[in-house]
Amino acid sequence: MSLEFYAGIDNFKVDAKGNISITEKLAGSALKNKLDELQKLKADGVVRVTIESAVTRYTQKVDAETLEPVEYYERDTTGTWTTVQNEQLSLDVGEDQVIEREEEITADIIDSFLLTEKYELKSEFNPRKVLVRVAEGYSFDEIAKELDFESASDLLKKLNEARVEYAGMAKAWYEVKEDDDEE
Known part of the structure; x- marks a missing residue:
């Protein structure tokens, strides 16, 4: 299962342990009824992410x-x-x-x-x-x-x-x- 969408990078931080947190910002319609799929991906715990400039x-x-x-x-x-x-x-x-x-x-x-x-x-x-x-x-x-x-x-x-x-x-x-x- 995968989701493809356009988003802006709202913020990213590196904590003391070196973990990176990336916050993406997108319009509510960008996922067009795919919140259930997003929830399933979150439940998997690990996803592969490719970020490229749009x-x-x-x-x-x-x-x-x-x-x-x-x-x-x-x-x-x-x-x-x-x-x-x-x-x-x-x-x-x-x-x-x-x-x-x-x-x-x-x-x-x-x-x-x-x-x-x-x-x-x-x-x-x-x-x-x-x-x-x-x-x-x-x-x-x-x-x-x-x-x-x-x-x-x-x-x-x-x-x-x-x-x-x-x-x-x-x-x-x-x-x-x-x-x-x-x-």
Whole structure:
């Protein structure tokens, strides 16, 4: 049995004996009716914990003069998210006029995008397949075995690489979604 959720680290302390206490803070809906499972895990007395940052950092290429992105993302007529080269810039911008700007977005937004939207796969790895299995309650160990990965950490590494690949697209989707929600 495993639980996957996003949380913030509220606090951690080290006592005189070297024991570490970590307090996580999450919205009540984050465990969506899984408090019974959490209680069972607590009763087991020992759990395996993997903590990783939910912030995905990626690089966006921009025109050094205008700071406009060299590429952007939009839905095509079929509803599929695609990468579009900024034509205004591509005529004037040489490789030496492009700078890289660091951007960040949280993994939960990217995961939401990967689960709900249409997009072209950028490699043979399908992140949606993994995220669907996680949502169904399978552990990363089980999914890794099913998909012939050496370990859960190898699968997680591949998933995080995919998150970086789709981060810009997910950010564009989220901004459109937020604008639609405000209207």
